[in-house]
Amino acid sequence: MTTLISKEGQTVPSVTWPARVGDDWVQISSDDIFKNRTVVVFSLPGAFTPTCSSTHLPRYNELASVFRANGIDEILCISVNDTFVMNAWAANQEAENIRMIADGNGEFTAGMGMLVDKNDIGFGKRSWRYSMLVKNGIVEKMFIEPQKPGDPFEVSDADTMLEFINADAEKPQSVALFTKPGCSFCARAKGALEAAGMDYEEIVMGTDASIVSLRAITGRETVPQIYIGGEHIGGSDELIKYLSGK
Template sequence: MKAGYKLPDVTFHTRVRDESIGGDNPFTWEDKTTSDYFAGKRVILFSLPGAFTPTCSTYQLPGFENGFSDFAANGIDAIYCMSVNDSFVMNKWAQSQNLENVSVIPDGSGEFTRRMGMLVRKDNLGFGLRSWRYAAVVNNGVIEAWFEEPGLCDNHGEDPYGVSSPETVMGYLVDAAKGVAAE
């Protein structure tokens, strides 16, 4: 659906560890752009409704985290998890999940998600505006492959999960490698 689409140019407000600060909260603000994350790399980006939510924390994020070496063996340089949450929440979630391979991107204002056409209302759950669940293989800032859960709409009664799973993305990568090898 969005293959060939260039990612929107957005500035993300992140908090990064800075040991020179000391104390209990050694973090400082650092703005990062779409280019900082995606330029010159082939990456997986997956976005989900919220940090600490059941499907995201139990299946999707751990699947990408634990499968990183397999993804890397299939030409992936980095894996990013995005959510319409602020950097404080995303960092705490990454810490609670013991992430070593997946990096989190906070889209606190939802600007990237809105410009991707994936911002939905989740008022029925008390979430407000959030991302619809999707994954993408992105090559140098351009979407190579797109995996969107069915039923994109505001206040969806369910949280579809499967199309954007690590297993589905890996299947694409394996098939793409076979296609390249066959040429």
């Protein structure tokens, strides 16, 4: 593999990405995205791939509000995939805080010196995994994954980038709640979390989980059941009491 070199201090490539928005084609200019703005970029080998879906994208999405509070205007996820694949992945992941960029022709990735051969697994030309902080089009910092076999994921994660931007940034606790459609107590719990400014992941009974998994995890059979930072809070009444003591 060609040695991957950091582009710190250099200008990001000027490219135009065709993108599908609804039923229309639009042209997205990298110049418009980066000019006079502070942007975090993370790039990965492919949509729907295991590490990208389970860890890389979700954590950036989860920490997006913290990045914004620390001066970041936008977070981009770039992959050498077509726009239909990236749109489908965004919908599948519910990555509402991330702008998905389909670098289908690999022009931006090649300009960054990060286009590599993944022929051994049938991917063709793809992006090496990396992240970067870009200010007014200039790369201030890059975290490039080590050139090891496979798909290393050691330094381009959201927490490493946030640590560089502000080592003292306060990260939100992970919040998850089990719910079911039409449950007024579930709606009450979600309203309380939203009023407290706490993002959460909703696990809907019958769609994302069953009564068996609810019982196995929580020891209960009623919803909602809320977890905050790994701690089982309980139902909506327990949540209100927990939040009132914060």
